[in-house]
Amino acid sequence: MKLTIIGSGYVGLTTGACFAEVGHHVVCVDNDPRKVETLLAGQIPIYEPGLESLVKKNVAAKRLRFTTSTEEGVDHGEVLFIAVPTPPQADGSVDLSFIEKVAREISQFLDSYRVIVDKSTVPVKTGERVAQTIRRYAKPGVEFDVVSNPEFLREGSAVADLMKPDRIVIGGNTDRAIALMQKVYEPFAAPVLVTDINSAELIKHAANSFLALKISYANALSEICEASGADVIKVAEGIGADKRIGREFLNAGLGYGGSCFPKDIAAFIAIADQMGTPFTLLKEVQRINQRQIDRFIDGIREALWVLKDKKLAVWGLAFKPNTDDVRSSVAISVVEKLVSEGADVTVYDPKAMDKAKELAFASKVKFATSPLEAAAGAEALIIATEWPEFASVDLSELRTTMRAPMIFDGRNLIDPVAAADFGFQYRGIGRGVVETRA
Numbered sequence: 538m539k540l541t542i543i544g545s546g547y548v549g550l551t552t553g554a555c556f557a558e559v560g561h562h563v564v565c566v567d568n569d570p571r572k573v574e575t576l577l578a579g580q581i582p583i584y585e586p587g588l589e590s591l592v593k594k595n596v597a598a599k600r601l602r603f604t605t606s607t608e609e610g611v612d613h614g615e616v617l618f619i620a621v622p623t624p625p626q627a628d629g630s631v632d633l634s635f636i637e638k639v640a641r642e643i644s645q646f647l648d649s650y651r652v653i654v655d656k657s658t659v660p661v662k663t664g665e666r667v668a669q670t671i672r673r674y675a676k677p678g679v680e681f682d683v684v685s686n687p688e689f690l691r692e693g694s695a696v697a698d699l700m701k702p703d704r705i706v707i708g709g710n711t712d713r714a715i716a717l718m719q720k721v722y723e724p725f726a727a728p729v730l731v732t733d734i735n736s737a738e739l740i741k742h743a744a745n746s747f748l749a750l751k752i753s754y755a756n757a758l759s760e761i762c763e764a765s766g767a768d769v770i771k772v773a774e775g776i777g778a779d780k781r782i783g784r785e786f787l788n789a790g791l792g793y794g795g796s797c798f799p800k801d802i803a804a805f806i807a808i809a810d811q812m813g814t815p816f817t818l819l820k821e822v823q824r825i826n827q828r829q830i831d832r833f834i835d836g837i838r839e840a841l842w843v844l845k846d847k848k849l850a851v852w853g854l855a856f857k858p859n860t861d862d863v864r865s866s867v868a869i870s871v872v873e874k875l876v877s878e879g880a881d882v883t884v885y886d887p888k889a890m891d892k893a894k895e896l897a898f899a900s901k902v903k904f905a906t907s908p909l910e911a912a913a914g915a916e917a918l919i920i921a922t923e924w925p926e927f928a929s930v931d932l933s934e935l936r937t938t939m940r941a942p943m944i945f946d947g948r949n950l951i952d953p954v955a956a957a958d959f960g961f962q963y964r965g966i967g968r969g970v971v972e973t974r975a
Contacts, residue, residue, distance in 0.1 A: 538562070538721060541614030543607065543639050545572060547695065547796070547862075548656060548688050549620030550581065551588060555699040557595035559724035565603050566610040576603045584861035584888045587696040607639070611646040616721055618686070619667075620656040629803035630811075631660050640667045644674035647681060652714045654684045658741050658801060660808050664708070664734040682714035685734045687741035692795065693859030702727045708737020742808070745801040746819055751786040752793050753825040759789035759967025760832065769967025770949060789967040791833055791921060791947040792826040794856040794867040799826075829966075830867060834874050836964055837945050841917060845879030848940065850915035852908055853922025853948075855889035863892045868921035871947065875919075876901045885911035887924055909938050916941040923948040932959040 538561050542553040545567040553565040567573050575582055579596065581589050595601035604610065611617060621635040636657060643653060653671065655664055668683040675681070685708035690698045705722050707729060709715045715731055722729060732740070755773055762769040769789045777784025793799070802819055809816035841847055856866035863869055868886075875882050876898055883903040886893065890904055905911035908927060912918050912935055920927055928950040936942055936959050944956055946965040953971040956963040963971040 539613055539615050540564075540721065541566060541610040541617045542620055542656075543567075543610055543617065543643075544620035544622070544635075544657070545576065545603065546620065546622065547583060547585065547692060548690060549618070550576075550583070550592070551585060551690060551695045551699060552618065552620060552656065552688065553601060554588060554591040554595060555696065556721070557598075557601035558591055558700070561600065561721070561724075562613075563595075563601050564610050564613045565601070566605065566607055567603065568605060570605055573603045573605050585695050586693065586859055591696060607642040608646045611643055611651070614651070616652045616654060616717055617643060618654045618656045620688075623657045623659055623800075625800045625803055628807060630807040631800075631804045633659065633663060633666070636663065636667065637670060640670040641674050644671040647671070647675045647679045650680040650682075650713075652682050652684055652717050654686045654718070655738070656686055656688055658687065658745075658797070658804075659685075659738055660742070660804060661735050661738040663738060682709065682711050683734065684709040684714050684718055685737035686718065687737060689741070689744065692862055693857055700725070705729045706732065706737050706740055708732045708734040710734060742801050742805040745798055746805050746816075746822070748786050749793050749798045749802050749826070750818070750822050752788070752790075753822045755787045755789040756792060756829045756966070757825050759829075762789075762967040763969055766969060767967075768969075772967075788949070790829075790923070790949060791867045791871065791966070792829040794865045794870075796856075796862060796864040799865045830870055830874070833871065833945070833947055833966070837875075837917065837919065838878075840943065840945075840962075840964065844875060846881060848881045848914055848916050849875055849883070849919060850905075850912040850917070850939075851875070851882055851884045851919045851921055852886075852911065852927050853920060853924060854884055854886035854893045855922050855924075858922060858924045859888075861888040861892050863889050863896065866922075867947075869893070869896065869898070871919065871921050872902060873898050883911045883915070886922065887926060909934060913938045914940045917943040917945060919945045919947060920950055921947050923950055927951075932956060932961070936960050 540561050541564045542549045543566045545565045553563045557563045579593050619639050624632045626632050664683045664685050705727050707718045759769040773787040777787050806816050806819050853868045883905050885905040942961040944961050944963050949965045953963045957971045
């Protein structure tokens with residue numbers, strides 16, 4: 538099939554590359570000429586495992602190309618996917634101006650039937666607004682359908698998530714549109730759930746909010762575990778062994794971050810408030826998430842007494858491993874709080890250093906080229922992102938390079954007993970303080 542993706546960010550670029558990989562002919566449209574030039578040169582502006590090779594392969598096979606022309610995209614695609622940003626506004630609601638602008642642009646060039654798909658995460662009833670906008674600006678009598686097809690991609694595993702999805706949600710109101718969407722996804726051989734548009738739009742916000750709820754439940758448990766002397770990891774294993782609950786997303790830590798969860802939860806709260814059905818449970822999820830960072834910093838302050846002029850190493854800047862994305866990263870929030878109290882901070886991240894250097898705090902920290910370089914001479918080590926290489930660090934070598942043997946493990950990556958055996962004082966999340974045994 539001929540498909541068009543409007544917007545070439547994380548979602549749009551990954552979706553376009555994966556559609557091309559299964560045989561569709563895809564045009565990706567973006568309004569940033571520099572990004573399009575970069576993509577045409579065979580480079581991608583983001584780090585996502587497996588994506589660069591997929592883009593290069595399908596560009597070479599002439600199944601994937603890039604343009605700044607919406608007209609070219611509309612002319613090419615039988616199905617047009619809108620995958621532009623939906624950033625949060627100050628009150629937590631979603632800025633839909635990019636969606637509205639694309640809808641107007643599409644309407645100018647429609648001359649025959651197209652399916653227009655909301656791929657971006659949008660509030661319920663957005664599909665109705667998109668249809669109204671296109672109808673208002675399109676030529677009289679031009680046929681089209683609007684469909685909601687929410688994405689469930691996780692940064693760091695987005696290619697795998699799209700190539701082998703656990704479900705595909707199609708929200709549409711006509712058999713014609715649904716049939717075309719089923720044809721799009723036929724090569725993926727995944728379960729397809731067909732709903733009305735409003736239900737499909739709610740599914741994405743509801744799914745992300747539930748996962749954030751699960752994370753915050755584990756973090757609320759971690760506080761009780763610390764007070765009682767229990768180990769939150771063992772408690773989570775006991776809970777997660779129940780098939781009705783499951784172990785995934787029950788990991789206590791510094792809390793959730795990134796470009797999706799904070800935005801989607803705030804949006805869902807705003808949606809519920811606008812409809813007169815306040816979602817107070819999600820407001821508590823937000824509160825627990827913020828409190829987790831504050832509790833972690835309190836623990837560092839309690840152990841070190843004064844943070845001013847303390848030499849601290851922070852491992853991790855991305856909001857999660859296998860990505861260079863630092864948007865709404867909890868790790869960044871931790872660094873900013875340490876810097877605000879006058880700490881001398883050196884940071885390291887395997888992939889997110891370049892993105893972090895563009896942020897406001899960059900001039901106030903030092904950037905190392907390796908974990909051990911960051912830890913050299915440090916009075917404490919803070920682990921803020923769960924990169925696998927941090928878990929496998931040589932504790933003996935780490936102990937030698939640090940000035941003081943203290944680890945504050947915000948992701949419970951290090952074995953507390955092993956750390957103690959190598960002479961560290963260890964403080965994790967929901968695991969209490971383990972004193973040195975050396």
